[in-house]
Amino acid sequence: MSSVNKVILVGHLGKDPELRYLDGNVSVASFPLATSETFNKDGKKIEQTEWHNIVMWRGLADVAAKYLSKGRLVYIEGKLRTRSYEDKEGIRRYTTEIVAESFNILGRRTDFENPSGNQANTNTSSNTTTQQEQSVDFKENDDEKDGLPF
16 A cells, blocks of 8 residues: 655745745745644633644745735645754754645635735636635646746
8 A cells, every 4th residue: 555645734824935046946935834723621712823834846936935925824735744954063953844736825805906906917716615715726737837837
C-alpha cells in the first residue's frame, strides 16, 4: 500500500508573503498561517491558535505574492516537508513546513472588489458557497508556460 502526505488548512496569513529568488530565477514565497479552534473548558470558551510555515514555489509563489496579504483567509492544500539546516552557531536545526500545491482565497464578495466597486481582475471561480462568499483558486502547474494558472 502506498502512503499519503496531504495537508488541508484554512486560516489567516500572519504576514504578507515574503518572495525571494533562488539560482535560476526560481521564485519561492513563504509566510506563516494561523489556524484557530475554540472549545469549552470548565464553562469557559478557549481559543487555541496553531501557526504553520507555508512555502510556495515558482508560479504559485508569484501569484501568492501578488494576491495574498496579512490577514487574508485562505484554503491551502499541500504536503508536509521536514528539512534541516545549520544555524549561525553551526548547530543543526530542523523545521517542518507545508509545501503548498494549491490555494483558494476565501472571503466575502466585497473582499474581491477594488475601491471603485468593480470586481478585481482575478481568476474568480464559480464555486460560490453563499450569496456573500466567493473564492479564487490557484494551482501550481508546471505545464503552463510561465507557471501561472491564468
